[in-house]
Amino acid sequence: MxxxxxxxxxxxxxxxxxxxxxxxxxxxxxxxxxxxxxxxRHPECAESKIEEAGFGPSGTIWSCAIQDYPPPAPAKFDKPYRPYAMAVVDLDDGLRVLGQVKTDDIRSVKPDMKVTLVVDTLCHDDAGNEILTWKFEVDHA
Ligand SMILES: [Zn+2]
Structure with a gap:
Protein backbone atom coordinates (compact mmCIF):
# COMPACT_ATOMS: atom_id res chain seq x y z
CA MET A 1 0.00 0.00 0.00
CA ARG A 41 19.03 36.97 12.98
CA HIS A 42 17.77 40.49 12.28
CA PRO A 43 20.81 42.73 12.95
CA GLU A 44 18.71 45.48 14.54
CA CYS A 45 16.49 43.23 16.66
CA ALA A 46 16.73 44.22 20.31
CA GLU A 47 15.52 40.95 21.78
CA SER A 48 15.03 37.61 20.03
CA LYS A 49 11.57 36.22 20.85
CA ILE A 50 11.00 33.32 18.45
CA GLU A 51 7.52 31.79 18.19
CA GLU A 52 6.26 29.06 15.87
CA ALA A 53 4.30 30.50 12.95
CA GLY A 54 2.32 29.17 10.00
CA PHE A 55 2.61 30.94 6.64
CA GLY A 56 0.25 30.94 3.67
CA PRO A 57 -1.73 30.02 1.76
CA SER A 58 -2.12 33.23 -0.32
CA GLY A 59 0.72 34.97 -2.10
CA THR A 60 2.06 36.74 -5.18
CA ILE A 61 4.88 35.65 -7.49
CA TRP A 62 7.85 38.00 -7.08
CA SER A 63 10.14 36.23 -9.58
CA CYS A 64 10.10 32.98 -11.53
CA ALA A 65 12.14 30.73 -13.81
CA ILE A 66 11.88 27.47 -15.73
CA GLN A 67 13.95 24.55 -14.40
CA ASP A 68 14.78 23.20 -17.88
CA TYR A 69 17.30 20.56 -16.82
CA PRO A 70 17.38 18.10 -13.90
CA PRO A 71 18.59 19.78 -10.71
CA PRO A 72 21.61 18.27 -8.92
CA ALA A 73 21.30 15.99 -5.86
CA PRO A 74 19.80 16.03 -3.33
CA ALA A 75 16.86 17.33 -5.44
CA LYS A 76 14.31 14.59 -6.09
CA PHE A 77 12.18 14.10 -9.21
CA ASP A 78 10.44 11.34 -11.15
CA LYS A 79 12.15 10.01 -14.26
CA PRO A 80 11.98 10.85 -17.09
CA TYR A 81 12.63 14.41 -15.99
CA ARG A 82 10.00 16.99 -16.92
CA PRO A 83 10.85 20.72 -16.73
CA TYR A 84 8.86 22.73 -14.19
CA ALA A 85 8.41 26.34 -13.15
CA MET A 86 9.97 27.67 -9.95
CA ALA A 87 8.78 30.84 -8.27
CA VAL A 88 9.88 33.10 -5.47
CA VAL A 89 6.59 34.00 -3.80
CA ASP A 90 5.75 36.77 -1.37
CA LEU A 91 3.16 35.22 0.92
CA ASP A 92 0.58 37.70 2.19
CA ASP A 93 1.78 37.18 5.76
CA GLY A 94 5.29 38.40 5.02
CA LEU A 95 7.40 35.37 4.13
CA ARG A 96 9.30 35.30 0.80
CA VAL A 97 9.85 31.67 -0.19
CA LEU A 98 10.90 29.52 -3.17
CA GLY A 99 8.75 26.70 -4.51
CA GLN A 100 7.64 24.80 -7.58
CA VAL A 101 4.58 26.03 -9.44
CA LYS A 102 1.84 23.44 -9.94
CA THR A 103 0.80 23.96 -13.56
CA ASP A 104 0.81 22.16 -16.90
CA ASP A 105 1.63 25.43 -18.69
CA ILE A 106 4.99 26.33 -17.16
CA ARG A 107 5.76 29.05 -19.74
CA SER A 108 2.66 31.00 -18.69
CA VAL A 109 4.00 31.61 -15.16
CA LYS A 110 4.81 35.30 -14.66
CA PRO A 111 5.65 37.74 -11.86
CA ASP A 112 2.68 39.39 -10.09
CA MET A 113 0.44 36.31 -10.55
CA LYS A 114 -1.62 35.49 -7.45
CA VAL A 115 -0.91 31.99 -6.13
CA THR A 116 -2.07 29.65 -3.38
CA LEU A 117 0.17 27.37 -1.35
CA VAL A 118 -0.72 23.68 -1.81
CA VAL A 119 0.73 20.33 -0.78
CA ASP A 120 1.42 18.22 -3.87
CA THR A 121 3.47 15.33 -5.24
CA LEU A 122 7.18 15.99 -5.67
CA CYS A 123 8.07 12.48 -6.87
CA HIS A 124 7.72 8.79 -6.00
CA ASP A 125 10.18 6.58 -4.14
CA ASP A 126 11.26 3.08 -5.15
CA ALA A 127 8.37 1.56 -3.16
CA GLY A 128 5.83 3.68 -5.03
CA ASN A 129 5.16 6.02 -2.13
CA GLU A 130 4.16 9.56 -2.99
CA ILE A 131 6.73 12.09 -1.75
CA LEU A 132 5.01 15.38 -0.89
CA THR A 133 6.25 18.95 -0.94
CA TRP A 134 4.77 22.45 -1.02
CA LYS A 135 4.00 24.09 -4.34
CA PHE A 136 2.19 27.17 -5.57
CA GLU A 137 -0.94 26.92 -7.66
CA VAL A 138 -1.82 29.89 -9.89
CA ASP A 139 -5.18 31.42 -8.91
CA HIS A 140 -7.71 31.62 -11.71
CA ALA A 141 -9.97 34.53 -10.89
ZN1 LIG B 1 13.72 39.82 15.98
Missing part, protein backbone atom coordinates in the same frame (compact mmCIF):
# COMPACT_ATOMS: atom_id res chain seq x y z
CA UNK A 2 1.53 3.29 -1.11
CA UNK A 3 1.78 6.11 1.39
CA UNK A 4 1.98 9.88 1.15
CA UNK A 5 5.22 10.95 2.83
CA UNK A 6 6.45 14.55 3.39
CA UNK A 7 9.82 15.21 1.74
CA UNK A 8 11.01 16.35 5.18
CA UNK A 9 9.27 16.34 8.56
CA UNK A 10 7.81 19.50 10.06
CA UNK A 11 8.05 21.83 7.04
CA UNK A 12 4.38 22.07 6.08
CA UNK A 13 0.89 21.04 7.08
CA UNK A 14 -2.53 20.74 5.50
CA UNK A 15 -5.26 22.47 7.52
CA UNK A 16 -8.98 22.87 6.89
CA UNK A 17 -8.14 26.39 5.66
CA UNK A 18 -5.46 25.23 3.23
CA UNK A 19 -1.77 24.47 3.31
CA UNK A 20 0.68 26.21 5.64
CA UNK A 21 4.45 26.38 5.78
CA UNK A 22 5.66 25.90 9.34
CA UNK A 23 8.31 28.38 10.36
CA UNK A 24 9.03 30.98 12.99
CA UNK A 25 8.38 34.64 13.59
CA UNK A 26 10.19 36.94 15.98
CA UNK A 27 7.64 38.55 18.31
CA UNK A 28 10.02 41.46 18.94
CA UNK A 29 10.71 42.63 15.39
CA UNK A 30 8.23 40.61 13.29
CA UNK A 31 10.83 38.94 11.04
CA UNK A 32 9.48 35.70 9.47
CA UNK A 33 11.67 32.62 9.08
CA UNK A 34 11.28 29.38 7.13
CA UNK A 35 12.28 26.74 8.05
CA UNK A 36 12.12 27.25 11.82
CA UNK A 37 14.95 29.02 13.65
CA UNK A 38 15.94 29.15 17.31
CA UNK A 39 16.97 32.80 17.43
CA UNK A 40 16.33 36.00 15.49
Missing amino acids: ADRIPVAAGLFAETKDGARLIGSRCASCGTPYFPRVDWC
Whole structure:
Protein backbone atom coordinates (compact mmCIF):
# COMPACT_ATOMS: atom_id res chain seq x y z
CA MET A 1 0.00 0.00 0.00
CA ALA A 2 1.53 3.29 -1.11
CA ASP A 3 1.78 6.11 1.39
CA ARG A 4 1.98 9.88 1.15
CA ILE A 5 5.22 10.95 2.83
CA PRO A 6 6.45 14.55 3.39
CA VAL A 7 9.82 15.21 1.74
CA ALA A 8 11.01 16.35 5.18
CA ALA A 9 9.27 16.34 8.56
CA GLY A 10 7.81 19.50 10.06
CA LEU A 11 8.05 21.83 7.04
CA PHE A 12 4.38 22.07 6.08
CA ALA A 13 0.89 21.04 7.08
CA GLU A 14 -2.53 20.74 5.50
CA THR A 15 -5.26 22.47 7.52
CA LYS A 16 -8.98 22.87 6.89
CA ASP A 17 -8.14 26.39 5.66
CA GLY A 18 -5.46 25.23 3.23
CA ALA A 19 -1.77 24.47 3.31
CA ARG A 20 0.68 26.21 5.64
CA LEU A 21 4.45 26.38 5.78
CA ILE A 22 5.66 25.90 9.34
CA GLY A 23 8.31 28.38 10.36
CA SER A 24 9.03 30.98 12.99
CA ARG A 25 8.38 34.64 13.59
CA CYS A 26 10.19 36.94 15.98
CA ALA A 27 7.64 38.55 18.31
CA SER A 28 10.02 41.46 18.94
CA CYS A 29 10.71 42.63 15.39
CA GLY A 30 8.23 40.61 13.29
CA THR A 31 10.83 38.94 11.04
CA PRO A 32 9.48 35.70 9.47
CA TYR A 33 11.67 32.62 9.08
CA PHE A 34 11.28 29.38 7.13
CA PRO A 35 12.28 26.74 8.05
CA ARG A 36 12.12 27.25 11.82
CA VAL A 37 14.95 29.02 13.65
CA ASP A 38 15.94 29.15 17.31
CA TRP A 39 16.97 32.80 17.43
CA CYS A 40 16.33 36.00 15.49
CA ARG A 41 19.03 36.97 12.98
CA HIS A 42 17.77 40.49 12.28
CA PRO A 43 20.81 42.73 12.95
CA GLU A 44 18.71 45.48 14.54
CA CYS A 45 16.49 43.23 16.66
CA ALA A 46 16.73 44.22 20.31
CA GLU A 47 15.52 40.95 21.78
CA SER A 48 15.03 37.61 20.03
CA LYS A 49 11.57 36.22 20.85
CA ILE A 50 11.00 33.32 18.45
CA GLU A 51 7.52 31.79 18.19
CA GLU A 52 6.26 29.06 15.87
CA ALA A 53 4.30 30.50 12.95
CA GLY A 54 2.32 29.17 10.00
CA PHE A 55 2.61 30.94 6.64
CA GLY A 56 0.25 30.94 3.67
CA PRO A 57 -1.73 30.02 1.76
CA SER A 58 -2.12 33.23 -0.32
CA GLY A 59 0.72 34.97 -2.10
CA THR A 60 2.06 36.74 -5.18
CA ILE A 61 4.88 35.65 -7.49
CA TRP A 62 7.85 38.00 -7.08
CA SER A 63 10.14 36.23 -9.58
CA CYS A 64 10.10 32.98 -11.53
CA ALA A 65 12.14 30.73 -13.81
CA ILE A 66 11.88 27.47 -15.73
CA GLN A 67 13.95 24.55 -14.40
CA ASP A 68 14.78 23.20 -17.88
CA TYR A 69 17.30 20.56 -16.82
CA PRO A 70 17.38 18.10 -13.90
CA PRO A 71 18.59 19.78 -10.71
CA PRO A 72 21.61 18.27 -8.92
CA ALA A 73 21.30 15.99 -5.86
CA PRO A 74 19.80 16.03 -3.33
CA ALA A 75 16.86 17.33 -5.44
CA LYS A 76 14.31 14.59 -6.09
CA PHE A 77 12.18 14.10 -9.21
CA ASP A 78 10.44 11.34 -11.15
CA LYS A 79 12.15 10.01 -14.26
CA PRO A 80 11.98 10.85 -17.09
CA TYR A 81 12.63 14.41 -15.99
CA ARG A 82 10.00 16.99 -16.92
CA PRO A 83 10.85 20.72 -16.73
CA TYR A 84 8.86 22.73 -14.19
CA ALA A 85 8.41 26.34 -13.15
CA MET A 86 9.97 27.67 -9.95
CA ALA A 87 8.78 30.84 -8.27
CA VAL A 88 9.88 33.10 -5.47
CA VAL A 89 6.59 34.00 -3.80
CA ASP A 90 5.75 36.77 -1.37
CA LEU A 91 3.16 35.22 0.92
CA ASP A 92 0.58 37.70 2.19
CA ASP A 93 1.78 37.18 5.76
CA GLY A 94 5.29 38.40 5.02
CA LEU A 95 7.40 35.37 4.13
CA ARG A 96 9.30 35.30 0.80
CA VAL A 97 9.85 31.67 -0.19
CA LEU A 98 10.90 29.52 -3.17
CA GLY A 99 8.75 26.70 -4.51
CA GLN A 100 7.64 24.80 -7.58
CA VAL A 101 4.58 26.03 -9.44
CA LYS A 102 1.84 23.44 -9.94
CA THR A 103 0.80 23.96 -13.56
CA ASP A 104 0.81 22.16 -16.90
CA ASP A 105 1.63 25.43 -18.69
CA ILE A 106 4.99 26.33 -17.16
CA ARG A 107 5.76 29.05 -19.74
CA SER A 108 2.66 31.00 -18.69
CA VAL A 109 4.00 31.61 -15.16
CA LYS A 110 4.81 35.30 -14.66
CA PRO A 111 5.65 37.74 -11.86
CA ASP A 112 2.68 39.39 -10.09
CA MET A 113 0.44 36.31 -10.55
CA LYS A 114 -1.62 35.49 -7.45
CA VAL A 115 -0.91 31.99 -6.13
CA THR A 116 -2.07 29.65 -3.38
CA LEU A 117 0.17 27.37 -1.35
CA VAL A 118 -0.72 23.68 -1.81
CA VAL A 119 0.73 20.33 -0.78
CA ASP A 120 1.42 18.22 -3.87
CA THR A 121 3.47 15.33 -5.24
CA LEU A 122 7.18 15.99 -5.67
CA CYS A 123 8.07 12.48 -6.87
CA HIS A 124 7.72 8.79 -6.00
CA ASP A 125 10.18 6.58 -4.14
CA ASP A 126 11.26 3.08 -5.15
CA ALA A 127 8.37 1.56 -3.16
CA GLY A 128 5.83 3.68 -5.03
CA ASN A 129 5.16 6.02 -2.13
CA GLU A 130 4.16 9.56 -2.99
CA ILE A 131 6.73 12.09 -1.75
CA LEU A 132 5.01 15.38 -0.89
CA THR A 133 6.25 18.95 -0.94
CA TRP A 134 4.77 22.45 -1.02
CA LYS A 135 4.00 24.09 -4.34
CA PHE A 136 2.19 27.17 -5.57
CA GLU A 137 -0.94 26.92 -7.66
CA VAL A 138 -1.82 29.89 -9.89
CA ASP A 139 -5.18 31.42 -8.91
CA HIS A 140 -7.71 31.62 -11.71
CA ALA A 141 -9.97 34.53 -10.89
ZN1 LIG B 1 13.72 39.82 15.98
